[in-house]
Amino acid sequence: MSQSRRGQGPLLNFTKMHGLGNDFMVVDAISQPFRLRPDTIRELADRHFGIGFDQLLVVEPPGLPDVDFRYRIFNSDGSEVEQCGNGARCFARFVRDQRLTNKKVIRVQTAKGVIELRVGRAGMVTVDMGVPELNPPAIPFAADRRKDIYTVEVGGDTVELSAVSMGNPHGVLLVDNVDTAPVGELGPRLENHPRFPARANIGFLQVIDRTHARLRVFERGSGETMACGSGACAAVVAGCLRGLLDSRVEVELKGGHLVIEWQGEGSPVMMEGPTASVFEGQLRLPGDPSPRRRKSARQGDAKSGTNRKNHRQRQPVTSRP
Numbered sequence: 001m002s003q004s005r006r007g008q009g010p011l012l013n014f015t016k017m018h019g020l021g022n023d024f025m026v027v028d029a030i031s032q033p034f035r036l037r038p039d040t041i042r043e044l045a046d047r048h049f050g051i052g053f054d055q056l057l058v059v060e061p062p063g064l065p066d067v068d069f070r071y072r073i074f075n076s077d078g079s080e081v082e083q084c085g086n087g088a089r090c091f092a093r094f095v096r097d098q099r100l101t102n103k104k105v106i107r108v109q110t111a112k113g114v115i116e117l118r119v120g121r122a123g124m125v126t127v128d129m130g131v132p133e134l135n136p137p138a139i140p141f142a143a144d145r146r147k148d149i150y151t152v153e154v155g156g157d158t159v160e161l162s163a164v165s166m167g168n169p170h171g172v173l174l175v176d177n178v179d180t181a182p183v184g185e186l187g188p189r190l191e192n193h194p195r196f197p198a199r200a201n202i203g204f205l206q207v208i209d210r211t212h213a214r215l216r217v218f219e220r221g222s223g224e225t226m227a228c229g230s231g232a233c234a235a236v237v238a239g240c241l242r243g244l245l246d247s248r249v250e251v252e253l254k255g256g257h258l259v260i261e262w263q264g265e266g267s268p269v270m271m272e273g274p275t276a277s278v279f280e281g282q283l284r285l286p287g288d289p290s291p292r293r294r295k296s297a298r299q300g301d302a303k304s305g306t307n308r309k310n311h312r313q314r315q316p317v318t319s320r321p
C-alpha cells in the first residue's frame with residue numbers, strides 16, 4: 001500500500017491463512033468495522049508492497065435462517081466471486097479459532113447458495129461443495145447444448161475442454177503432463193475467452209490412474225495458484241464425465257493433496273483437505289477522504305462509545321457478484 005494512503009483509518013485485525021499454499025487474508029467483519037474498495041484489495045494482495053494473498057475472505061453475519069455465517073470472497077484483482085474451496089476450509093478453522101462458533105458442522109451462505117463445512121482432526125476440513133452445474137447458461141459458458149467436452153477456438157488453435165460450475169466457472173483441459181502444460185500461455189487466454197462471459201478458472205488435469213490425478217489451475221482474477229479447491233472439484237467432475245476417474249480421487253496440486261469425491265450427476269462434490277494459520281496481524285486502513293462521512297463516523301463513535309454496533313450493519317463498498 002502506498003505510504004500516502006497508509007495510517008489514516010481504523011485498525012483492522014486479520015489472519016493470514018492458507019490451504020495447500022493457496023493463501024488468504026481472512027477478516028472477521030462481525031466483530032469489527034470493515035469495508036474495502038477493490039483498489040485497496042489489490043494493494044493489500046500485492047506480494048511486494050502489501051500483505052500478499054490470492055484471495056481475501058470475509059466473515060459476515062448470515063442473511064438466511066439456519067445458516068451460521070455469510071462467506072464473501074475477493075480475488076487479488078479486487079473482483080468479488082462466488083466460491084473458493086480452499087478458502088472454505090480456512091473459513092471453518094478461522095471462525096472456530098476466533099471463537100465465533102464452536103460448531104463442528106458449519107453452514108455458510110455464499111453468493112451461489114449454502115455450503116456445509118465439517119471440521120475434522122488436525123486442521124482437516126471436509127466441505128460439501130454442492131452439486132456441480134453443467135448446464136452451459138448457468139455456468140456461464142456459451143454453447144448451443146450441453147456436452148461433456150467442448151471444442152474452443154483460441155488464438156488460431158483449437159482446444160478441448162469441459163465446462164463446470166462449482167458455484168464459480170471452470171474450464172478443464174486434459175493434458176499429458178502438468179509440468180509441461182501451457183498454463184501461463186493458455187490460462188489467461190481462456191480465462192478471458194468470450195465463451196466464458198464471466199471469465200473462468202482454467203484447470204490443466206493429468207490423469208495418473210482412476211484414483212489419482214495431478215492438476216494446475218490458472219485462477220480467474222489471481223493467476224496460477226499453488227492449489228485451487230473448487231478447481232480440483234471441477235477437474236474430478238470433468239474426469240468422471242470423460243469416464244477416466246472413479247468417484248474418489250486424490251488430486252495432487254503444487255501445494256499438496258486434496259481428496260475429492262463425486263458419486264455422479266445430481267450428487268454434491270465433497271472435498272477434504274488441510275488448513276493452516278500462518279500469522280495474525282493488524283493493519284491501519286486508508287482513511288475516508290470525504291469530510292461528510294468523517295463527520296458522521298465521529299458522531300457514531302460519540303453516541304455509542306464504540307462503533308462496533310453501527311458497523312455490524314455496514315456493507316463493504318465492493319459489489320456482490
Ligand SMILES: N[C@@H](CCC[C@H](N)C(=O)O)C(=O)O
Pocket residue numbers: 022054055073075081082083084085086087168169201219220221222225227228229230231
Ligand atoms: N482458490 C479458490 C478459488 C478462488 C476464486 C476463483 N479465483 C474465482 O474467480 O472463481 C479455490 O480454492 O476454490
